[in-house]
Amino acid sequence: MNIWKAKVLTEVPFGHVLIVNGRCKPHPNKISLDLTDNVNAQNESETVFLKIEANFREGQIIRSMFQPGEGWQQEEISKNWKCDGPKNPLQPGQNFTFRVAVLQRCFEIYVNDQLYGSFEFLKFPKQINFVRVYGDFEKITQFHHRMLFPLVFPRSLILAGSDRVAFQSDVPRRYDAGTVVVMECIAKGLPNSEFSICFQCNDTGRSVLKFHVNFERTTVTRSYQREDNSFSTDDEETEGEFPFVRGKLFKIAFGLGDRAFLIAVNGQYFTYYNFSVRPFSISTLKCLTNEAGDFAVRSIEYHSDSPLLARVEKLSII
Template sequence: MLYFRVDFNFHEGAQRDADMPLHLSIRFDEGKLVYNTYKEGNWSENEQRIKNPFKPNEEFDLRVRIINGNYQVFANRVEVGSFQQRMPLDGVDHVSISGDLANLRLFHYGGRVFPNPYAAIAKVVPGKRLDVSALPTVVRNAMTNNVWGTEEREGGLPINKGEIFDLTIINEEFSFQIFMNGKRFAAFSHRGSPNDIETVEIDGTVEVLTVTVNDAVGV
């Protein structure tokens, strides 16, 4: 099966001709990633194009970050382009993904600017998972009574400087299962009760994009 185009749109309403402040089109037939807007029944003449970073018939990761009046576009966790926002997003109430897409594994909408250091209440009991997306030897440790334990450093550093990474920590009965970019990275055995976790804190040279606590139904 050949794949040609996948369109990602922000809509102001559910009507067929609703305005679109954001239209991204992954065009495998042209080898381009296209940005445009649609207003009052007309496409903007200012269509912007960059090289398509994706390959046909392969799984891909597309992320759009809206910041400082621009759309930052990330392809497979690497920034590939930035487009200036032309229309306000106040009226956006629908998102659509259409085209030659075999399977949509995950869709997440939302976000905010996180402070650094970041701290929040997070009841991560067994059966829960903590997901963190951020820009970065991964060290695991635990502190008890204000005393650090023995560090665990096996596994190297499976991320690159300047790239987005996804960190998932699943709290299981006997250990934390740690995943980097969807792949199992390490296990860290509990050194205290797994039911006593009340907060999450993120600090260091990193820009936090999203933090969520979910039921651990899969990675």
């Protein structure tokens, strides 16, 4: 069973939507998605405001919630609101998308971009801090947190490219100074595999930081995208060690300072990268790989407190 989690950057109030995209295993049993206040259940109880369980053997999707001291409640097993649609639209071996909109009295649930149903909550879920997916999926390839209105799709997600996108995520507001993005990842593939982690401006679509790892050359290159959308070797920085091993899990943290990114890998400070221009609107990241590589993000966390440097190192401890 795979487990994937995401910590949101900000609250998920009325009018926000959470989107998770992934790929089913060829022979799945169940895939579940939880919206919860805590994934560790340490020092405080865990409340699951919404659980969506896609059951392949029974061919249905179950919705429920969990309250500490009260257990699981409000279990609903009903057919798809879309009358001509299957009770479980997810297909073995195929991509899937869950989209959950937070409305005034309920969650509105979309499966594979089609309205599936709703789930009323007893009290407004103000403390959604985590999204957790577990079960028979191969990988998660998208995690987006957006506002329903105005419906803004960042240019960085619209612009097409020749690179292979392995994972992408955007948040409902720009990264402020002090924001830290933490990812637990694994890179597999042939000896000449590569991957990149790119932070992009949502208005221009350009990369403010391209963090590129080349296993064949054992180099980590930092660069940015110029106004003509090109990358130049004159802007590249490659100093530093090579802390990555193919097939081995790693944890990396990017902290947004006033003038630079601070980067730590597996609990150790790695480097910094100065902004070429002031990053007014960074809110999107993309992870890319080449044809020889296979890159997966196991978890992503957004943090927005300080002091910055100490937290970047601590948050990257694996």
